[in-house]
Amino acid sequence: MFGANASGKTNVLAAMRWMRHAVLDSVADCARLKGVPRQRFALDREAARESSLFEVDVVIESNRYVYGFEVSDVQVETEWLHVYPQGSRRRQVWFDRDAERVDEYRFPSDRLKGPKKPLIEYTRPNALFLTAAGSLRVRQLQPLFAWFNDNLWLVGPDNNQHERDAHTRRELLKPDFRRRVEGMLSVADLGVTGVDAEDRGDEPPEISLVHQGQDGPVPFDIRRQESYGTLAWLAFLGPMLNALDTGAVLLVDELDSSLHPVLVAEVIRLFEDVVANPRGAQLVFTARDVTLLSKAHLERPLDRDQVWKRRTGESELYPLTDAGVRKDESMERGYLRGRYGGVPRIGLRDVAVEVGQHASEANP
Incomplete structure (x- = not known):
């Protein structure tokens, strides 16, 4: 959406x-x-x-x-x-x-x-x-x-992030799950070569992500040394892998928050892949990254019938196919130009003019 x-x-x-x-x-x-x-x-x-x-x-x-x-x-x-x-x-x-x-x-x-x-x-x-x-x-x-x-698990920047993080940590105590997470961290090109999980009984396990240093493997404290993007990907892996394993419908608010556009595109392709997703898990997400509508990713991750737009005020959804989008049309360009609606109605340099106006009043 x-x-x-x-x-x-x-x-x-x-x-x-x-x-x-x-x-x-x-x-x-x-x-x-x-x-x-x-x-x-x-x-x-x-x-x-x-x-x-x-x-x-x-x-x-x-x-x-x-x-x-x-x-x-x-x-x-x-x-x-x-x-x-x-x-x-x-x-x-x-x-x-x-x-x-x-x-x-x-x-x-x-x-x-x-x-x-x-x-x-x-x-x-x-x-x-x-x-x-x-x-x-x-x-x-x-x-x-x-x-x-x-089904209908909701994942978002401010939605149960602590619980999701704790759940993913506990799952990392399982060797099979940890190997899958290590593989997903590796293909994301985050510089992570391994995951260490320390069992602490009733408390969530202590997790360190291992990076390859000049003198060998170096564990990073995830609270102080890892980037927000790495932590966002790690927290998302638990719900995503569980959805794929069970064929669930996963709801994600702001999928592109703190994740690189290339990684977001690969997540979408993952759910579309019948081999990687044999149980037919579904991904319903909101996003603002318009490159998902373009061929900037070699293959456009989303097709016309997969993209739904929002009308402001009332939460009325409609697919881009209802907007008369042609098969060969640049959806990215059409979206940014407001052809399908759902973009902020901001004039060119309106923000700068507004700031400049108040700045001149404050500093006559």
């Missing part, structure tokens, strides 16, 4: 993350909170009266699940699950919930087996039926509930 600063790109990832949280924790939340702790659109008063709708369309072990819900500040308004088993085109409605109906819950296809009454009684008005089913380990709904647990 590309767009101007403060155009709401991060909000799109945050919405996906909130849906994950709602599915996993709405039963626990409803016990300690009143209503639904959603975040409304702040730039329109009418939005407070409208419900928020979330829906995913996923394939798990050849079964396609279309699951979604609507929530207001007070309660879950609607919730549904449609299943297409084993690639079938015929839809099965496993459950359908509507708070305005007298019979709020319906199970029209009778495909969801087992007693329903205990599940309904366990589901409070501000909690999701899927959360209750997952908490009570309903066998048929476990694959979908587990999908939310294992």
